[in-house]
Amino acid sequence: MDRHELGEELLTGHPLIDHQHQTLLALIDGMAEAVESGANWSMLQPRLQLFLRLLEEHFRSEEQVMREQYYPDYAQHRAVHQQLLAQARRWNLSETEHAPALEELLNVLYEVVLRHVEEEDLPLAFFMRRQARC
Numbered sequence: 001m002d003r004h005e006l007g008e009e010l011l012t013g014h015p016l017i018d019h020q021h022q023t024l025l026a027l028i029d030g031m032a033e034a035v036e037s038g039a040n041w042s043m044l045q046p047r048l049q050l051f052l053r054l055l056e057e058h059f060r061s062e063e064q065v066m067r068e069q070y071y072p073d074y075a076q077h078r079a080v081h082q083q084l085l086a087q088a089r090r091w092n093l094s095e096t097e098h099a100p101a102l103e104e105l106l107n108v109l110y111e112v113v114l115r116h117v118e119e120e121d122l123p124l125a126f127f128m129r130r131q132a133r134c
């Protein structure tokens with residue numbers, strides 16, 4: 001599995017938010033490496049739980065930034081956070097017959113982070129830059 005870099009086009013320009021995105025991606029990269037070396041669900045549990053905690057913390061940080069900026073799409077962005085967290089929590093619990101394969105789960109986590117940055121965070125970044133100019 002390839003490592004995932006946060007390219008310049010996905011940077012928001014907000015140091016904390018960008019740092020958190022990078023940390024989340026690095027954590028998934030580490031899990032992907034572990035899976036390639038044969039790690040199973042139970043071996044990955046501590047890191048999956050850590051990912052979930054960091055994702056929650058990241059979303060809280062973003063929501064605080066949005067409130068501070070009086071971001072007009074706050075409610076919609078927050079709803080996406082809640083939806084993504086619910087999804088991540090369902091899959092992180094443990095291996096069940098409904099759980100996706102580990103590789104598939106990690107791909108979904110990459111998607112969760114990267115697509116969220118692209119679709120929700122970049123419009124927020126654009127808004128913050130515009131506000132800063134006013």
Ligand SMILES: [Fe+2]
Pocket residue numbers: 017021058062116117121
């Ligand atoms: Fe984000």
